[in-house]
Amino acid sequence: MITKKLLSLNGISISSVILYHAAGWVFIAMFWWTDRFRNVAVPNFDLMGSPEYYLLRFIEQLVIFAIPAFLFVSGYFIAFSTPKDQPAPSWLIIFSRIKSLLIPFLIWSLIMLVIKLIEGEKISIAQGIEMVVLGKTTEAFYFIPLLIQFYLLSPLITRAAKKSPFFLLLITGFFLLLVRFGQYVLILDWTIPGRDLIRFFLPSWFFPGNIFWFALGIVIAFNFSAFKERFHPWRYFFLILAILLIPLGMLEWEYLLSHSGRDWFPPRETILDTVYGFSVLISFLTFKLKKLTKIKAIQSLGTLSFGIYLAHSAVMIVIAKLIYRFVPKLLGLPLLYLPLLIVCGLFIPIILIMITKRSPLKQWVGYLFG
Amino acid sequence: MDTNQVLINYVQTELAKGRKSEIKPDDDLLSEGILDSLGILQLVSFLEETFDIEVDDEDVVLENFMTISAINDFIQSKK
Numbered sequence: 259m260i261t262k263k264l265l266s267l268n269g270i271s272i273s274s275v276i277l278y279h280a281a282g283w284v285f286i287a288m289f290w291w292t293d294r295f296r297n298v299a300v301p302n303f304d305l306m307g308s309p310e311y312y313l314l315r316f317i318e319q320l321v322i323f324a325i326p327a328f329l330f331v332s333g334y335f336i337a338f339s340t341p342k343d344q345p346a347p348s349w350l351i352i353f354s355r356i357k358s359l360l361i362p363f364l365i366w367s368l369i370m371l372v373i374k375l376i377e378g379e380k381i382s383i384a385q386g387i388e389m390v391v392l393g394k395t396t397e398a399f400y401f402i403p404l405l406i407q408f409y410l411l412s413p414l415i416t417r418a419a420k421k422s423p424f425f426l427l428l429i430t431g432f433f434l435l436l437v438r439f440g441q442y443v444l445i446l447d448w449t450i451p452g453r454d455l456i457r458f459f460l461p462s463w464f465f466p467g468n469i470f471w472f473a474l475g476i477v478i479a480f481n482f483s484a485f486k487e488r489f490h491p492w493r494y495f496f497l498i499l500a501i502l503l504i505p506l507g508m509l510e511w512e513y514l515l516s517h518s519g520r521d522w523f524p525p526r527e528t529i530l531d532t533v534y535g536f537s538v539l540i541s542f543l544t545f546k547l548k549k550l551t552k553i554k555a556i557q558s559l560g561t562l563s564f565g566i567y568l569a570h571s572a573v574m575i576v577i578a579k580l581i582y583r584f585v586p587k588l589l590g591l592p593l594l595y596l597p598l599l600i601v602c603g604l605f606i607p608i609i610l611i612m613i614t615k616r617s618p619l620k621q622w623v624g625y626l627f628g
Numbered sequence: 629m630d631t632n633q634v635l636i637n638y639v640q641t642e643l644a645k646g647r648k649s650e651i652k653p654d655d656d657l658l659s660e661g662i663l664d665s666l667g668i669l670q671l672v673s674f675l676e677e678t679f680d681i682e683v684d685d686e687d688v689v690l691e692n693f694m695t696i697s698a699i700n701d702f703i704q705s706k707k
Contacts, residue, residue: 260685265669335665354661561670624645
């Protein structure tokens with residue numbers, strides 16, 4: 259049953275996002291806050307190559323399918339919103355969907371700006387506006403401007419998906435690969451013709467780099483029976499490919515890092531990561547997964563995923579900074595610090611949502627948490 | 629409680645989340661912003677558990693979920 263699978267996929271994806279960002283904070287502690295638990299100058303990269311380092315890299319590599327999965331589910335919803343006898347969803351539905359994304363996004367972006375100002379960051383009004391519009395108030399928020407672009411483009415995409423789905427996937431897949439290729443160009447500092455043009459397409463909030471996942475959701479939703487028939491025999495192939503791509507993706511990143519001329523920087527999605535994300539999605543859709551879709555906790559996480567997504571960044575930054583200030587020794591214990599961030603990043607937003615639902619603010623819960 | 633009322637109560641408390649104070653059987657749930665991508669997934673699970681029906685993949689189309697009345701008709705057709 260596809261709807262239960264998608265709800266579970268959303269639950270797994272939001273947990274993955276939390277894992278990814280928690281790992282990011284532990285990397286910050288490892289390299290930039292090292293002076294809080296050891297007598298060294300920062301940044302300090304002594305812990306590169308340690309077991310903890312590879313554990314964090316493994317987590318990042320494992321969960322990199324999360325954003326493609328969210329976009330896929332959103333595309334699936336747009337296909338659902340398109341009447342059978344119409345080429346596209348109505349603008350009324352699209353604008354109403356954008357409104358319900360935009361209001362909580364603006365509220366949480368302002369919260370993030372306030373946190374930055376309290377921390378002493380100097381942000382002009384123009385900078386603040388740009389940060390909000392492009393989803394730059396925190397690392398995770400690029401996703402919402404990106405999704406809004408997809409909703410605005412959805413009448414075009416659904417038309418293309420109904421008329422020539424293969425062509426649509428070909429074009430969007432080309433853009434996806436072009437943008438991923440661009441990461442290699444920048445990381446390895448290749449001088450190639452059209453370098454500036456490629457750079458133009460790279461920002462994560464900009465639609466070309468991820469439109470494939472949204473289009474894939476629409477195309478598969480419109481042709482689900484045909485998709486199942488065609489891909490079901492290949493399910494073990496995609497599963498094995500996904501498993502193999504985890505260590506290969508880790509090796510690729512180490513190669514890129516060592517040839518980048520830099521000590522360390524946060525991972526960026528590469529072509530191998532993209533193939534991994536695709537393989538995970540296809541495996542998820544083609545295996546039955548009956549036991550998984552019966553796990554209520556995962557389904558519940560799925561239903562709260564947007565609210566958790568919005569709130570987790572603010573929660574994590576506050577927890578990380580509190581630990582930095584008051585319990586710095588914990589920063590040097592990644593095996594304790596990481597689970598603490600994961601638990602707080604996941605459960606504090608859930609508690610906030612539950613409290614809001616039971617408080618006089620309950621009529622605002624949709625505007626606060628989506 | 630009749631099916632319409634059960635549906636209205638569920639949609640009001642779990643899906644509308646304060647976006648609309650009163651839901652009527654013929655309100656367009658998508659255009660009003662009540663039913664979103666997570667909402668439809670949640671609603672299908674709720675229907676299966678509450679009304680003991682099986683919602684097939686092919687049943688998850690706009691026409692069956694646009695309004696409370698449409699959902700009610702869909703449930704009756706499945707019983």
